[in-house]
Amino acid sequence: xxxxxxxxxxxxxxxxCLGVSVSSLxxxxxxxxxxxxxxxxxxxxxxxxxxxxxxxxxxxxxHGGWNPLDSHVDGLLLIVAIFAAMVLYLRRPGFxxxxxxxxxxxxxxxxxxxxxxxxxxxxAFDIHSAWKVLHVLLSYMGGAVxxxxxxxxxxxxxxxxxxxxxxxxxxxPRLASLEAIERVIVRASALGFALLxxxxxxxxxxxxxxxxxxxxxxxxxxxxxxxxxxxxxxGLLMNVRQTNFRxxxxxxxxxxxxxxxxxxxxxxxxxxxxxxxxxxxxAKEMP
Amino acid sequence: MRIIMVGLNxxxxxxxxxxxxxxxxxxxxxxVGAFRLEYPLAELVxxxxxxxxxxxxxxxxxxxxxxxxxxxxxxxQTHLTPDMLQPACLMRENEEAVAHLxxxxxxxDSMVLGExxxxxxxxxxxxxxxxxxxxxxxxxxxxxxxxxxxxxxxTTQGLNLGRxxxxxxxxxxxxxxxxxxxxxxxxxxGAGEMAKLAIRHxxxxxxxxxxxxxxxxxxxxxxxxxxxxxxSQGGVRPFEDLDQLLVEADIxxxxxxxxxxxxxxxxxxxxxxxxxxxxxxxxxxxxxxxxEPSVGSLANVYLYNIDDLQSVTDASQRDRQEQAxxxxxxxxxAVRQCLxxxxxxxxxxxxxxxxxxxxxxxQQEQERTLRKLAALPTCDADEQFPLILQEHTxxxxxxxxxxxxxxxxxxxxxxxxxxxxxxxxxxxDLHESPTAPPSPTDSPSAPxxxxxx
Numbered sequence: 042x043x044x045x046x047x048x049x050x051x052x053x054x055x056x057x058c059l060g061v062s063v064s065s066l067x068x069x070x071x072x073x074x075x076x077x078x079x080x081x082x083x084x085x086x087x088x089x090x091x092x093x094x095x096x097x098x099x100x101x102x103x104h105g106g107w108n109p110l111d112s113h114v115d116g117l118l119l120i121v122a123i124f125a126a127m128v129l130y131l132r133r134p135g136f137x138x139x140x141x142x143x144x145x146x147x148x149x150x151x152x153x154x155x156x157x158x159x160x161x162x163x164x165a166f167d168i169h170s171a172w173k174v175l176h177v178l179l180s181y182m183g184g185a186v187x188x189x190x191x192x193x194x195x196x197x198x199x200x201x202x203x204x205x206x207x208x209x210x211x212x213x214p215r216l217a218s219l220e221a222i223e224r225v226i227v228r229a230s231a232l233g234f235a236l237l238x239x240x241x242x243x244x245x246x247x248x249x250x251x252x253x254x255x256x257x258x259x260x261x262x263x264x265x266x267x268x269x270x271x272x273x274x275x276g277l278l279m280n281v282r283q284t285n286f287r288x289x290x291x292x293x294x295x296x297x298x299x300x301x302x303x304x305x306x307x308x309x310x311x312x313x314x315x316x317x318x319x320x321x322x323x324a325k326e327m328p
Numbered sequence: 329m330r331i332i333m334v335g336l337n338x339x340x341x342x343x344x345x346x347x348x349x350x351x352x353x354x355x356x357x358x359x360v361g362a363f364r365l366e367y368p369l370a371e372l373v374x375x376x377x378x379x380x381x382x383x384x385x386x387x388x389x390x391x392x393x394x395x396x397x398x399x400x401x402x403x404x405q406t407h408l409t410p411d412m413l414q415p416a417c418l419m420r421e422n423e424e425a426v427a428h429l430x431x432x433x434x435x436x437d438s439m440v441l442g443e444x445x446x447x448x449x450x451x452x453x454x455x456x457x458x459x460x461x462x463x464x465x466x467x468x469x470x471x472x473x474x475x476x477x478x479x480x481x482x483t484t485q486g487l488n489l490g491r492x493x494x495x496x497x498x499x500x501x502x503x504x505x506x507x508x509x510x511x512x513x514x515x516x517x518g519a520g521e522m523a524k525l526a527i528r529h530x531x532x533x534x535x536x537x538x539x540x541x542x543x544x545x546x547x548x549x550x551x552x553x554x555x556x557x558x559x560s561q562g563g564v565r566p567f568e569d570l571d572q573l574l575v576e577a578d579i580x581x582x583x584x585x586x587x588x589x590x591x592x593x594x595x596x597x598x599x600x601x602x603x604x605x606x607x608x609x610x611x612x613x614x615x616x617x618x619x620e621p622s623v624g625s626l627a628n629v630y631l632y633n634i635d636d637l638q639s640v641t642d643a644s645q646r647d648r649q650e651q652a653x654x655x656x657x658x659x660x661x662a663v664r665q666c667l668x669x670x671x672x673x674x675x676x677x678x679x680x681x682x683x684x685x686x687x688x689x690x691q692q693e694q695e696r697t698l699r700k701l702a703a704l705p706t707c708d709a710d711e712q713f714p715l716i717l718q719e720h721t722x723x724x725x726x727x728x729x730x731x732x733x734x735x736x737x738x739x740x741x742x743x744x745x746x747x748x749x750x751x752x753x754x755x756x757d758l759h760e761s762p763t764a765p766p767s768p769t770d771s772p773s774a775p776x777x778x779x780x781x
Contacts, residue, residue, distance in 0.1 A: 207636045208643075218506055220505065220506045282604070285600070285605045286605075287604070287606070288605060288607065
């Protein structure tokens with residue numbers, strides 16, 4: 042259901058994240074020395090708290106009972122909350138500094154997407170079985186984890202660039218080491234791969250059950266092909282230390298994987314024939 | 329109140345003299361005790377480090393010790409002679425003494441500009457002297473302000489940022505590649521002094537293994553002994569194992585005397601697959617370089633030479649010089665504020681003491697007068713009361729005036745009569761007599777006796 046409170050919350054949070062992104066970027070480039078670390082922490086905690094509150098608000102508000110993941114906006118709220126929690130965990134002192142200039146803009150984008158999904162592109166999911174619920178839930182959880190791997194890939198490239206420049210600017214905040222960033226990429230990819238595998242398995246069950254909206258030739262669907270491509274990318278990424286794909290190649294792979302995941306989500310929620318958000322299913326409006 | 333600093337540091341005294349002038353922690357109590365016994369009205373903080381021994385003293389304006397007495401005291405306590413100490417001693421008073429303390433605490437007076445240890449040393453010295461009850465309200469105020477200012481400046485100006493030694497810069501770069509070092513292998517090719525210095529820095533990271541290789545095995549063994557390497561830490565490997573060492577190494581230090589590069593891209597490229605493209609940090613300290621520059625372009629290889637490290641240390645040093653300039657302005661402002669507070673406090677104490685003194689005199693006379701009034705027969709009360717009151721006023725005024733006038737005794741040769749006279753005219757708003765000759769000014773800085781003219 043469309044909900045003005047959620048829409049308002051999303052746009053306010055998106056604007057907050059956008060403002061903090063600019064401040065964070067300036068601080069990390071060493072352009073100014075405003076004490077922004079506290080602001081970034083507050084923003085992340087706010088995104089986590091508001092994401093959880095709005096998710097549960099929507100889950101209970103309109104149906105008189107527990108009904109999460111009514112539509113894509115619920116999934117995005119879930120991603121925002123999980124993503125913010127992971128970033129807060131990773132940025133604790135001495136762990137993975139330097140994540141903020143990438144994480145907070147990502148949150149801004151997700152929140153803006155959620156705003157659009159709540160207001161203009163709202164479509165309810167067609168949840169008809171437990172498999173479908175798990176499929177949708179794990180896909181969003183996996184998406185959050187794999188987005189993290191992607192922004193860690195961006196962080197790796199930045200750290201690598203700094204090393205190649207051979208400068209130590211004491212006015213710029215410290216970045217995590219390449220080894221630490223690569224470790225997070227590998228672990229996030231492994232977790233994301235496991236979730237993605239489960240998602241694809243449940244999707245397979247759904248597709249072969251006869252109730253799938255992808256039709257009889259579901260395996261030729263762009264969404265399925267992209268999902269397989271993403272699955273292979275993350276399968277390689279989680280084993281990158283045993284291959285010659287380490288370093289920048291792994292970073293670019295994680296970024297490519299993130300782009301694939303974004304495309305998969307876009308396809309899954311776009312009003313194309315056979316998608317869960319197909320216009321053949323009437324949108325649920327506010328009473 | 330006067331604030332004095334007397335001491336010697338790395339700029340004014342050679343290391344031999346500084347060593348002898350050190351006040352060790354075990355000697356501090358007796359040092360401070362002897363000082364307090366000799367100069368009970370003075371406050372004292374002793375700052376003694378490897379690079380300086382400085383005494384910070386606060387005392388009333390006309391009390392002891394003088395600068396010379398402090399030097400003599402320091403010489404006695406450190407078993408030196410005043411003649412040895414005097415030429416090397418730095419002496420500062422009031423604003424200059426406070427400014428010196430602020431600069432020392434901020435690290436601007438240190439051998440390595442901006443070094444961070446001095447702030448902790450100043451703080452510990454202050455606390456130790458305080459524990460021995462040698463610190464009074466003046467030095468409390470001055471040292472607390474100095475520590476707060478130093479901490480603020482170090483944080484806001486970034487004075488402690490930036491590395492100034494090649495070894496620490498190399499480690500800083502390595503930390504940007506690796507997160508932990510206890511599973512890393514460090515290989516050093518060559519046995520030069522530069523390599524030894526760099527290895528010492530890297531050994532602090534406690535790597536899993538440290539292998540030394542040199543064309544002359546004996547030199548590598550000698551270097552291993554000098555570094556006091558345990559056999560479990562690593563050891564010496566033959567130079568012929570270079571390829572295997574390049575496969576095993578996570579950090580490679582080179583400092584051989586080879587005239588041409590010993591590690592080339594053609595040699596290293598086939599080894600990348602055996603390394604599984606593990607990141608490699610190479611520090612080439614040799615001139616001419618031991619590692620071909622094109623090796624640095626290979627995947628996951630991070631190559632730094634001596635020029636790269638030097639440019640970072642030079643940049644750090646320049647930054648610190650600029651920051652020092654900015655800090656000096658802020659320090660000067662902080663010093664003026666601190667001294668203003670100290671002077672206000674000093675004046676406040678004097679006013680309070682003046683009130684108490686005069687009230688005491690008034691109380692004494694009041695009690696005497698009340699006793700006399702109580703002893704009066706009733707019939708004589710009306711007649712005697714004005715006389716008693718007149719006597720009371722006369723006695724009280726004489727007692728009050730006796731205090732300053734006794735100091736203006738012309739028989740005292742060293743009494744600054746001109747200064748006292750000018751101060752009394754100013755403080756009590758006394759007009760000059762038109763027939764009186766111009767007042768002799770012993771002190772050229774005597775204040776204008778009548779600000780209204």
